[in-house]
Amino acid sequence: MEKMPKWADVVLIPLINLTIAFALSALVIWAIGENPWNAVKMMVNGALGSTYGWGYTLYYATNFLFTGLAVAVAFQASLFNIGGEGQAAMGGLGVALVALFIPFPHWSIAIVFALAGGALFGAAWAFLPAWLQAKRGSHIVITTIMFNFIAAALINYVLVNKLRPAGSMDPASATFPDSTHLPTFHDMLAPLGIAFSKSAPVNITLLIGLALAVGVWFLLWRTKLGYEIRAFGKNQDASTYAGISVTRITIIAMMISGAIAGMMSVNNTMGESERLILNSVEGAGFIGIAVALMGRNHPFGVLLAALLFGFLYQGGGELALWTKIPRELITVIQALVIMFTGALDNMVRDPIERAFIRAAKRRKAAS
Amino acid sequence: MTEQSENSAEPQETAAPAIELRGISKAFGPVQANKDISIRVMPGTIHGIIGENGAGKSTLMSILYGFYKADSGEIWINGQKTEIPDSQAAIRAGIGMVFQHFMLVENFTVLENVVLGVEEGELIKPSLAKARKALTRLADEYELQVDPDALIEDLGVGMQQRVEILKALYRQADILILDEPTGVLTPAEADHLFRILKGLKEQGKTIILITHKLREIMEITDTVSVMRRGEMTATVKTADTNPEQLAELMVGRKVLLEVEKKPATPGEAVLEVENLRMTDEFGVERVKGISFNVRAGEILGIAGVSGNGQSELLKLLGGFAQGTGEVRLNGRKVPLHGHGADARARRQSGISHVPEDRHHYGLIMDFMAWENMIFGYHWAPEYQKNRLLMDNRAALADARGKIERFDVRPPNVMLDAKSFSGGNQQKIVLAREIERNPDLLLVGQPTRGVDIGAIEFIHKQIIALRDKGKAILLVSVELDEILSLSDRIAVMFDGRIMGERMPDETNETELGLLMAGVTDGGKGEAA
Numbered sequence: 001m002e003k004m005p006k007w008a009d010v011v012l013i014p015l016i017n018l019t020i021a022f023a024l025s026a027l028v029i030w031a032i033g034e035n036p037w038n039a040v041k042m043m044v045n046g047a048l049g050s051t052y053g054w055g056y057t058l059y060y061a062t063n064f065l066f067t068g069l070a071v072a073v074a075f076q077a078s079l080f081n082i083g084g085e086g087q088a089a090m091g092g093l094g095v096a097l098v099a100l101f102i103p104f105p106h107w108s109i110a111i112v113f114a115l116a117g118g119a120l121f122g123a124a125w126a127f128l129p130a131w132l133q134a135k136r137g138s139h140i141v142i143t144t145i146m147f148n149f150i151a152a153a154l155i156n157y158v159l160v161n162k163l164r165p166a167g168s169m170d171p172a173s174a175t176f177p178d179s180t181h182l183p184t185f186h187d188m189l190a191p192l193g194i195a196f197s198k199s200a201p202v203n204i205t206l207l208i209g210l211a212l213a214v215g216v217w218f219l220l221w222r223t224k225l226g227y228e229i230r231a232f233g234k235n236q237d238a239s240t241y242a243g244i245s246v247t248r249i250t251i252i253a254m255m256i257s258g259a260i261a262g263m264m265s266v267n268n269t270m271g272e273s274e275r276l277i278l279n280s281v282e283g284a285g286f287i288g289i290a291v292a293l294m295g296r297n298h299p300f301g302v303l304l305a306a307l308l309f310g311f312l313y314q315g316g317g318e319l320a321l322w323t324k325i326p327r328e329l330i331t332v333i334q335a336l337v338i339m340f341t342g343a344l345d346n347m348v349r350d351p352i353e354r355a356f357i358r359a360a361k362r363r364k365a366a367s
Numbered sequence: 368m369t370e371q372s373e374n375s376a377e378p379q380e381t382a383a384p385a386i387e388l389r390g391i392s393k394a395f396g397p398v399q400a401n402k403d404i405s406i407r408v409m410p411g412t413i414h415g416i417i418g419e420n421g422a423g424k425s426t427l428m429s430i431l432y433g434f435y436k437a438d439s440g441e442i443w444i445n446g447q448k449t450e451i452p453d454s455q456a457a458i459r460a461g462i463g464m465v466f467q468h469f470m471l472v473e474n475f476t477v478l479e480n481v482v483l484g485v486e487e488g489e490l491i492k493p494s495l496a497k498a499r500k501a502l503t504r505l506a507d508e509y510e511l512q513v514d515p516d517a518l519i520e521d522l523g524v525g526m527q528q529r530v531e532i533l534k535a536l537y538r539q540a541d542i543l544i545l546d547e548p549t550g551v552l553t554p555a556e557a558d559h560l561f562r563i564l565k566g567l568k569e570q571g572k573t574i575i576l577i578t579h580k581l582r583e584i585m586e587i588t589d590t591v592s593v594m595r596r597g598e599m600t601a602t603v604k605t606a607d608t609n610p611e612q613l614a615e616l617m618v619g620r621k622v623l624l625e626v627e628k629k630p631a632t633p634g635e636a637v638l639e640v641e642n643l644r645m646t647d648e649f650g651v652e653r654v655k656g657i658s659f660n661v662r663a664g665e666i667l668g669i670a671g672v673s674g675n676g677q678s679e680l681l682k683l684l685g686g687f688a689q690g691t692g693e694v695r696l697n698g699r700k701v702p703l704h705g706h707g708a709d710a711r712a713r714r715q716s717g718i719s720h721v722p723e724d725r726h727h728y729g730l731i732m733d734f735m736a737w738e739n740m741i742f743g744y745h746w747a748p749e750y751q752k753n754r755l756l757m758d759n760r761a762a763l764a765d766a767r768g769k770i771e772r773f774d775v776r777p778p779n780v781m782l783d784a785k786s787f788s789g790g791n792q793q794k795i796v797l798a799r800e801i802e803r804n805p806d807l808l809l810v811g812q813p814t815r816g817v818d819i820g821a822i823e824f825i826h827k828q829i830i831a832l833r834d835k836g837k838a839i840l841l842v843s844v845e846l847d848e849i850l851s852l853s854d855r856i857a858v859m860f861d862g863r864i865m866g867e868r869m870p871d872e873t874n875e876t877e878l879g880l881l882m883a884g885v886t887d888g889g890k891g892e893a894a
Contacts, residue, residue: 223757224751231731231734234731234734235732240710241729361397
């Protein structure tokens with residue numbers, strides 16, 4: 001039976017989806033009386049035109065890489081984890097507690113503990129919804145959404161009543177000790193003689209994210225657990241026939257997902273703000289869903305999608321700063337990208353697939 | 368071969384065909400389901416359409432009933448060209464269809480189901496009264512007795528099928544299409560159905576019978592058309608053909624219909640089952656205290672109409688349903704619930720399982736063939752590189768060997784399971800389960816949806832495993848299969864074993880009675 005070539009599936013179709021999304025975005029920008037071409041130039045320039053721009057683009061991409069991987073792992077087990085936002089927020093609390101209360105001689109030790117703290121808190125926050133799903137059948141989509149709100153409220157409480165330094169009016173923790181300062185790209189590249197913007201927040205967590213992407217790939221396609229997660233995600237009944245425990249996979253897959261989301265906070269809490277602030281995740285947990293969708297739940301795809309969304313986020317911010325285009329329009333552009341790469345994927349896929357099959361048939365008939 | 372024979376009954380020679388299809392083609396994406404099909408069905412005859420699963424029989428009938436639109440071709444009914452864009456048009460043209468899966472409202476009465484969709488006026492009462500009268504008349508005319516006030520859910524499948532036929536007749540169908548009508552019937556019920564169909568034919572109705580069972584074709588049809596891979600390969604008078612020729616036309620090569628096997632030499636009991644019970648999630652007891660054993664080097668066949676507890680029995684023994692009672696494997700107790708009662712533990716103790724429903728249970732359709740060939744055994748030491756990583760290379764090599772030994776086509780381990788035909792999918796499952804060399808093999812419906820050519824191969828493999836001295840529990844709703852493969856036969860009805868028979872000391876009639884729950888008291892060791 002004829003099939004569409006793989007490159008068309010993973011490259012051509014996302015590209016067409018993006019083109020349509022950007023074309024529509026241009027139309028919207030034009031409709032509100034701005035020049036789309038200028039907007040594009042400004043976005044590209046703002047996101048990629050300087051090491052400062054790159055520094056922010058990659059910083060956002062790091063956040064989205066973590067949350068995208070988190071959602072992707074759960075998706076592979078056909079669990080829709082919408083709770084990345086809350087799990088990352090709780091991860092931030094874990095990171096903050098580690099950074100504030102354990103004295104570290106060096107950042108390299110601090111980051112290991114911070115990753116562990118973030119992962120632990122994130123996993124714990126994913127455990128309850130997973131347990132409720134596995135044992136009581138409470139739908140994971142509902143419970144993880146609710147847990148997002150609980151996490152936000154809990155962190156609000158902890159910041160205001162427990163972690164806020166005496167006398168401060170700001171609902172945020174104290175600044176972390178200097179020994180927990182993570183090397184930024186400026187710090188890392190300076191010894192090599194490469195100048196990188198000093199104020200850009202991108203830091204060593206990006207490298208950890210890349211390693212994690214490789215790790216997730218190994219987990220899913222090279223381990224027993226990954227095999228079971230993917231089998232469970234494709235067919236739950238067959239999994240019981242094969243002796244794969246529904247409870248076990250649901251809970252483990254969700255906890256891995258939560259741990260990855262929790263580790264994201266090393267990037268923003270420890271790497272950027274260097275203290276725990278309110279709403280530190282800034283919606284990265286939700287963008288992770290779009291990133292995973294667009295990346296087809298494959299670590300490499302997630303990486304590419306995270307870079308794209310990092311670009312949109314930073315470029316969009318610049319656009320809002322320098323033009324009359326409101327910040328909300330950036331959300332519209334992101335929404336269009338999500339819509340065309342995720343929800344409306346089949347609109348493009350079906351005709352393309354048919355075209356390929358027709359072409360293959362014609363070639364066959366000709367030969 | 369493809370010449371249209373001048374159909375059976377002589378008086379109708381001159382009449383226009385009740386149905387004539389001319390050059391019907393239909394493609395689904397890359398799959399050509401029907402290719403230039405022409406067929407003439409004369410009025411007042413029973414016309415069989417036979418072919419393997421996926422040959423395109425159901426597609427053709429769906430076109431005739433207005434479910435699909437043909438890409439090209441014409442439909443002529445009683446000598447008139449007719450467009451059938453939907454099933455309403457088909458009904459207006461006098462076509463009635465009895466589907467394999469009944470289209471009845473479970474909690475309505477027979478009468479209400481018959482009237483549903485053809486009510487006259489706003490009030491239901493006059494329609495029901497009219498239907499009641501018509502039903503009584505039809506019942507007398509065609510041996511179609513059904514209690515008009517019974518709820519559908521209280522009726523057996525045989526009765527439900529009668530309701531479907533009544534529905535079609537009430538809508539004034541002159542042409543009746545039946546899609547695999549005997550799949551869910553006991554032999555006695557099937558015989559009764561055939562009597563009804565003969566009665567209908569005598570009254571001048573035209574019947575199209577779709578089936579994959581050669582026996583039914585030979586028994587009841589006047590003319591038979593054979594389909595293979597979307598094409599009509601032949602139309603012949605039934606009287607002029609024989610099962611061997613039809614099988615050859617279906618498959619495209621010579622087929623052995625009989626299974627060759629040596630007599631069994633059973634050893635010690637491998638599986639002992641005592642008072643096994645299981646209740647489903649709705650609180651209905653599905654397996655009601657059954658006991659039996661399977662010995663080494665023996666095939667125990669479980670016969671029965673589907674839905675009488677056989678599926679649950681397999682799931683229980685396979686470890687993915689929980690129950691009570693006592694089960695011993697090689698004398699060791701097998702836990703039936705709680706800790707250790709899972710499918711993985713069963714596999715480790717030496718039970719392999721070819722499940723009844725390979726789409727739902729046996730395979731992951733989106734996994735590649737090689738991934739499916741370790742499914743359920745992915746934990747086995749030979750597939751691990753170290754404690755952390757799996758050895759995919761070993762699994763691939765293993766799969767390549769199995770695909771070759773079981774002649775899976777195409778021999779490509781990287782293809783997704785869904786790209787294989789039914790027979791080749793089943794070979795993948797069989798290769799995986801048989802090559803574990805289990806002490807006990809559970810096999811459910813091994814040849815359901817499998818082409819005749821592959822059936823032969825699958826039967827041989829099962830017998831070869833038996834000859835190696837392994838115990839085999841075979842569950843099948845195909846009585847032919849049970850009779851030809853089993854060394855001993857147990858019949859299940861309503862969650863119980865009604866009796867055990869030896870295959871050479873029994874016949875279809877006796878088994879059929881047991882399958883319908885009729886026991887003869889003294890004889891046999893009925894539970």
